[in-house]
Amino acid sequence: MKRISIYGETGSYSEQAALQYFGGGKIGLRYCKFLPEVFESVESESDFGVVPIENSIEGAVTQTYDLLLQSDLSIIGEDIVRISHCLMAQRGVKLANLKFVYSHQQALAQCRDYIERHRLESVPFYDTAGSAKMLAGSRIRDAAAIASARAAKIYGLNVLARDIQSNRHNYTRFLIISKSGDVDNPDKTAITFSAKNKSGSLFTALNAFAHNKVNLLYIQSRPIPGTPWEYNFYIDCDSGIWEKKMRDAVKELCESSDFVKVLGSYKRARFDRHA
C-alpha cells in the first residue's frame, strides 16, 4: 500500500489530485493541515506527498516553492484538477440568511465576484474542505463554506450554488513529491537557482537554456530572506533532465550562478481544458 500525505482534509482538492494521480491502486491517505506538515511527513514516513503549486487564476502557491527549496524531497510527477467551487450551508439555511462565508484564502479570492454580489463577508480558513467540516460540526446558520461538491457530500451540507468561481477555466496544478527522484523518461524539469548579483546576470543564467534550445515554460522570482532585493529564480523547462541539451544547459547554468538545484524531472501532465 502506498502511503500518501496530502494538504487538506477529506474532500479537499489535493485529495482529488491524489486519487486522480494514483488511480485505482491501494493507497492510504494522511491529511495535513499545513503545507510544511506534508513535507515533514514524506521525509519521515509517507511514500509520497501531494501539494498545490499553481492555480490558473491566482498564480503561484509561493509557500510550496519555498518548501521545495528547503527540503531534500524531489518532484516526481504532477497532475491538474479542475476547480469547481460550491457554496454550501447547513440544511434549511437559505442564501438570504447568509452573512459570512468561510473558505481557504485562494478560494475566496477566486469567488470574489460572487461574494461581493451577494454582500457576504469573507472569513479565511486553512482549507476549503476544512471550512465545510467546521460548518457541519457547528450550529452556525448565518454562514456558508466554499468547497468542492465532494466535500458537501462527505460532510452532509446542502449545496446552495455551484461553479461560483469568477472564471470557469479554473485549474490547480499539484506536484507529487517523494524521497527518491527516479522517474522513467521524464519530459519536464523544475530548477531553482540564484544568479550572481551583478548586472546582466539573470540574463546570462537564462541564456544557458536558450543557447541549448531548452524552452522555458515558467519563471518566478522568490525573495531570499535576509538579503532584501536578491532572489532565487524558479523555472520549468520542457525537457527531461537526461536529454543532452538539458544536461548542457544545467552545466552552463552552474557556471554563471551562485547555486543551482534541480527540484525534479518528471512527466508533464496531459491537460485538456474542455475536460
Added chain:
Amino acid sequence: MKRISIYGETGSYSEQAALQYFGGGKIGLRYCKFLPEVFESVESESDFGVVPIENSIEGAVTQTYDLLLQSDLSIIGEDIVRISHCLMAQRGVKLANLKFVYSHQQALAQCRDYIERHRLESVPFYDTAGSAKMLAGSRIRDAAAIASARAAKIYGLNVLARDIQSNRHNYTRFLIISKSGDVDNPDKTAITFSAKNKSGSLFTALNAFAHNKVNLLYIQSRPIPGTPWEYNFYIDCDSGIWEKKMRDAVKELCESSDFVKVLGSYKRARFDRHA
C-alpha cells in the same frame, strides 16, 4: 494640498510609506480597506495612491500586479519601509492570557516562528493597523494584534513584544501611482508583456533587453485568467524609459510579444539595509 489614497488604516505601513515619500508637504490622506479601492479612488479623485508591491521576505503582492495591468494609472515612484512588527493587546493583558493573534495574512506569515513558539492561533485580518483598531474597540482579552509601534500608540494598545518577525531584514517596497506618468529623469522602468505562445518566445522577449544591455532587476509570471498555463510577465529594468537603449529594447519587445504595456518609469528608491 495633495490628496493621497493609501491601503489600510491610520498607523498602517502604507501610511508610513506615504509620509516618508511625500515628506513635509501638506497632504490629505484617504484610507482604503481594499487594494482595488486605492486604484478606484486615484482614478476618480485622489492625486496619488500608495500600494505595497513586494516584501523582502514574503515576495510579490500579486493583487497589486494584477491591478496595475487592468488600470490606466502609472507608477511614478517607489519607497521602502522597514517592517518592525509588534505584538499588542489591551492594557493589563499579559502574554500568558493570549490564545489568538489578529493581523494581515502577510504579517502573520512573517511572524510565524514567534506565533508557533507561543502556541497562539492566527486569525487573518484585512490590515495590520485595522486589527489593532478592532482590538482597541473591543473587550477581547484573550487576543493580541500584530502591527507597527505607531499603530499601538494611535489606538492606545500596550506593546507586549517588539520586532517579532522571523527575520530582522524585513522591508516592504511601496509604489506611488497616479493618473499622469510624467517623471523627471527616471532610472527604473516597470513593464508587463505576454510572450507569443510558441517555443522559445519568453527567451526571445527577454533577449530584447539583453541585446540592448538593459539589466533586469526582477521578473514575475502571472496567470492570464481564462487561458490556463499562459502568462503575463512583469519585469523591472534598471534604466529610464527615455534612455535610447531602453526605447530600443521596448521596440524589439513589441515585435516579439502579443502585448506590451509600460506600467511606469520612475526614480529608484535609495535603500540602506542598516537604516
